[in-house]
Amino acid sequence: MARAKRSTKEKLLDAAEKRFARRGFHGTSLREITGEAGVDLALVNYHFGGKKPLFAAVLERRGAVLNEERLRRLTEVRRAAAPRPASTEAVIGAFFDPILDFLAHAGPGWHSYFSLLAWVNNSPEWGRRLMSKTFNATVREFIGALMESLPGAAPEDVFWGYNFLTGALTLSLAETGRLDILSSGLCRSTDVAAIRARLGPFVAAGLRGLAQAGTPRG
Amino acid sequence: MARAKRSTKEKLLDAAEKRFARRGFHGTSLREITGEAGVDLALVNYHFGGKKPLFAAVLERRGAVLNEERLRRLTEVRRAAAPRPASTEAVIGAFFDPILDFLAHAGPGWHSYFSLLAWVNNSPEWGRRLMSKTFNATVREFIGALMESLPGAAPEDVFWGYNFLTGALTLSLAETGRLDILSSGLCRSTDVAAIRARLGPFVAAGLRGLAQAGTPRG
DNA sequence: AATAGACTTCAACGGTCGTTCAATAACTGG
DNA sequence: CCAGTTATTGAACGACCGTTGAAGTCTATT
Numbered sequence: 001m002a003r004a005k006r007s008t009k010e011k012l013l014d015a016a017e018k019r020f021a022r023r024g025f026h027g028t029s030l031r032e033i034t035g036e037a038g039v040d041l042a043l044v045n046y047h048f049g050g051k052k053p054l055f056a057a058v059l060e061r062r063g064a065v066l067n068e069e070r071l072r073r074l075t076e077v078r079r080a081a082a083p084r085p086a087s088t089e090a091v092i093g094a095f096f097d098p099i100l101d102f103l104a105h106a107g108p109g110w111h112s113y114f115s116l117l118a119w120v121n122n123s124p125e126w127g128r129r130l131m132s133k134t135f136n137a138t139v140r141e142f143i144g145a146l147m148e149s150l151p152g153a154a155p156e157d158v159f160w161g162y163n164f165l166t167g168a169l170t171l172s173l174a175e176t177g178r179l180d181i182l183s184s185g186l187c188r189s190t191d192v193a194a195i196r197a198r199l200g201p202f203v204a205a206g207l208r209g210l211a212q213a214g215t216p217r218g
Numbered sequence: 219m220a221r222a223k224r225s226t227k228e229k230l231l232d233a234a235e236k237r238f239a240r241r242g243f244h245g246t247s248l249r250e251i252t253g254e255a256g257v258d259l260a261l262v263n264y265h266f267g268g269k270k271p272l273f274a275a276v277l278e279r280r281g282a283v284l285n286e287e288r289l290r291r292l293t294e295v296r297r298a299a300a301p302r303p304a305s306t307e308a309v310i311g312a313f314f315d316p317i318l319d320f321l322a323h324a325g326p327g328w329h330s331y332f333s334l335l336a337w338v339n340n341s342p343e344w345g346r347r348l349m350s351k352t353f354n355a356t357v358r359e360f361i362g363a364l365m366e367s368l369p370g371a372a373p374e375d376v377f378w379g380y381n382f383l384t385g386a387l388t389l390s391l392a393e394t395g396r397l398d399i400l401s402s403g404l405c406r407s408t409d410v411a412a413i414r415a416r417l418g419p420f421v422a423a424g425l426r427g428l429a430q431a432g433t434p435r436g
Numbered sequence: 437a438a439t440a441g442a443c444t445t446c447a448a449c450g451g452t453c454g455t456t457c458a459a460t461a462a463c464t465g466g
Numbered sequence: 467c468c469a470g471t472t473a474t475t476g477a478a479c480g481a482c483c484g485t486t487g488a489a490g491t492c493t494a495t496t
Contacts, residue, residue, distance in 0.1 A: 008443080023343055026244035030484065040445055045485060047443095115342060122340040124333060125241055127394030139400060159401040160416045164386035171385025176345030182357060183377040198378045201431040202424040206386075209423020210416055226473080248454065258475055263455060265473090 009047050011037040014109060017058045021116035025055055056130060059120065062113045063134040069098040070138055074145060085148035089204045095142050096169065096200060104192045118174035153211035161210050165203045172199060227265050229255040232327060235276045239334035243273055274348060277338065280331045281352040287316040288356055292363060303366035307422045313360050314387065314418060321410045336392035339384065371429035379428050383421045390417060
């Protein structure tokens with residue numbers, strides 16, 4: 001075994017990530033989490049200080065990794081295009097591809113994490129504070145890059161475009177299985193390659209369409 | 219008072235709709251709901267048979283109204299375009315406009331309902347069964363109409379396009395307030411007119427882009 | 437080996453949950 | 467007005483919740 005033993009904290013984070021992703025914050029009990037982690041109930045409070053801090057820690061752990069990778073790719077596509085601004089497609093790729101790469105090649109933890117992220121992003125209860133705290137700085141960078149890639153587009157249109165973009169991404173990550181039923185099995189919610197092939201073109205075309213439709217208005 | 223007194227069932231549905239929309243199924247207690255409704259706790263079980271049946275009834279009540287209005291408009295745009303298929307924009311309008319009209323001109327109940335719908339749609343726990351039961355028949359009609367409006371598009375692309383479309387809609391309905399923060403107040407999550415002006419153009423362009431990008435693949 | 441500190445265990449606390457049931461009240465058709 | 471149904475009340479049930487504190491174990495340093 002080359003792998004070091006997982007610490008108690010990591011066991012708890014992994015188990016919490018998995019359970020929170022499936023049933024949300026209120027639908028998951030600490031006894032479920034500690035049971036799955038094989039760890040005593042009281043250790044949640046010892047290591048994290050409570051249920052809510054544990055939830056926040058789950059979101060933060062991979063969120064930091066995701067932010068770093070996204071910014072790395074954004075810098076890359078910007079440098080490749082300099083001195084012109086990066087294209088809309090390239091910016092979108094830097095935003096989506098880290099997620100899709102982690103989903104395709106990393107462990108099942110990322111699967112749960114993105115499912116949880118989809119849940120949080122649509123939650124009025126958590127979406128505002130928690131998402132903003134972890135992701136706002138990075139997202140603002142990307143929105144800025146999108147504005148540069150769409151000269152003449154109204155800022156409001158780009159903000160709303162980002163909202164639609166992340167909504168489309170979010171529902172794809174939630175893996176509710178509904179698309180499977182709707183398409184009678186033709187499409188599968190878990191098909192990362194299918195998302196990769198389609199989500200980018202969809203939102204790039206959407207953003208351009210929105211920018212063009214919006215310009216004459218202003 | 220021209221309005222008839224609300225029945226106990228309606229009071230419970232209204233209160234449950236409001237509370238479930240804000241904190242989800244597990245985050246809302248029956249005592250909260252009955253307290254807000256001003257009725258006795260035991261009446262939930264008397265009238266609905268339990269918490270889960272109440273939740274399903276909340277989803278079903280306005281879902282039936284929404285389905286009816288959507289299908290009415292779909293029939294209308296199809297007849298107006300006959301014998302040619304309805305345009306992608308017209309089909310999308312028949313799908314979105316009932317929601318936006320209810321939001322803009324009907325009572326606050328619809329507001330809570332759509333927020334709840336956004337929550338359910340992204341939930342792995344409820345999204346599959348409950349959404350499918352109430353909405354699949356109608357949604358299949360719309361997907362069929364979208365396919366007719368995009369001749370040559372691969373069915374898989376249209377199914378995925380619908381997934382992105384409904385994801386973008388869903389996040390807009392969730393009203394998490396995150397867009398307000400991201401845009402420093404420039405955009406407001408609750409601005410129905412802003413959604414109406416942008417969501418249609420965005421997804422129409424996205425669907426066309428997806429269909430065009432997909433065709434050479436097949 | 438002794439000691440200090442970090443970690444883990446166990447049992448229990450008060451509180452809230454969804455649900456149930458017998459009783460009472462309100463309504464309705466005769 | 468009465469009988470029979472429907473609706474409402476109030477209290478209570480057992481189960482599970484998040485959190486706590488005291489006691490025990492492990493680890494590293496002296």
